[in-house]
Amino acid sequence: MGYTIEDMMLVCKNRYNMKMIAGKNGWSNSIVWTHMLEETTIVQNFWGKELAVTTGLGFRTTESLMELAKEMVRHHGAGLILNTGHYIKEVPQDLMDYCDENDFPLLTVPQEIHMGDMIKDINIRIFLQDSADEQISNAMIKAIEAPDNQDAYRKELLPYFDVDGSFQVVLITLQGLDTMDTVERKKLSYRIQMYLEKITHNGNFFYYDSYFVLVVNDVQKKDLDEIVEGMLSRAQKRMVQFPLYVGVGSEVIDIKNLYISFMRAKGAVRMSLRHDEKLKYFDDLGLFRLLYSVSDTSLLMNMRDEPLKPLIEYDQKHKGNYVDTLECFLKHNGSIQAVAEEMFTHRNTVIYRISNIKKLLDNDLATPDERLPYQIAYYIRKM
Helix, strand or coil: CCEEHHHHHHHHHHHCCCEEEECHHHCCCEECEEEECCCCHHHHHCCCCEEEEECCCCCCCHHHHHHHHHHHHHCCCCEEEEEECCCECCCCHHHHHHHHHCCCCEEEEECCCCHHHHHHHHHHHHHHHHHHHHHHHHHHHHHHHCCCCHHHCHHHHCCCCCCCCEEEEEEEECCCHHHCCHHHHHHHHHHHHHHCCCCCCCEEEEEECCEEEEEEECCCHHHHHHHHHHHHHHHHHHCCCCCCEEEECCCEECHHHHHHHHHHHHHHHHHHHHCCCCEEEHHHCCCHHHHCCCCCHHHHHHHHHCCCHHHHHHHHHHCCCHHHHHHHHHHCCCCHHHHHHHHCCCHHHHHHHHHHHHHHHCCCCCCHHHHHHHHHHHHHHCC
């Protein structure tokens, strides 16, 4: 998940006497680059995940420091480092409160630290971590595409992950993601990663197969729930123009089974999009779990269309609603009264329609076996 605030603190706490004084819940924010700035104009061009450093030369009032922090939060910055002592004598309490409220890391280094050396050091470490992340992502993709060829990915991932442990895939998408240009998609990727709190080196984030992919390793279910739901909540507040849809695959053991979780997450995210629901877990999909595990799409289409073909043709010819009527009939286990109430239709009309439906299908729909093909067809229509 890149070079994070936490990674930076491990080195800079002693080397540069760096302290994190507010926004500590943003410790997992990843950093793409470090910028020295004394005015806010450049922030308008930030993509997201940038770390800002200031001596305070251009921000000598509480109001100007607050405006800098707000601009950084607005543009999805990773954090803000204040060089205290010369221009910034004391960090305003209002600034610290704002950073705490927005989980935006606020850090300090004393005046005697050479800012150029520190920034260079941090940026080199970012570059090295980015190179490692790219190798990890490529190995993850190999594990998904060719799970049997373990030589292509297992040793590559061994230094970073518990390859014998548990893995789970989360897929994130939005309408039109695959048609976005690379730059816009990269910006969006940075923003989403900023919202994925508490994920550092036990996860990997990349774009693959028209989805943003999050792979987590040895993460408890309750923790993953918090991570995913928290990400969605933050995205809904700060990225209203890009409504996200998320599918969570099953937990699997051993990296060689990562592809299983990926395919299941794919089914879950498709259900999320299809039903306009922000979050779907594959393990909660009931019978859909079996249907999404069928790789033969032509078989699924046949099982969807063939049983209902007489009703579809009748509805098209007569502008009827026999397909909907049968679905409601099966949903209520054959209760005429329940169908009449749900469809706002007279009971006698429902009886007449069901009688015609049985004739068209040449099926009395009296037993579970007689109803099953139609129930499956309706399930597939909802996929």
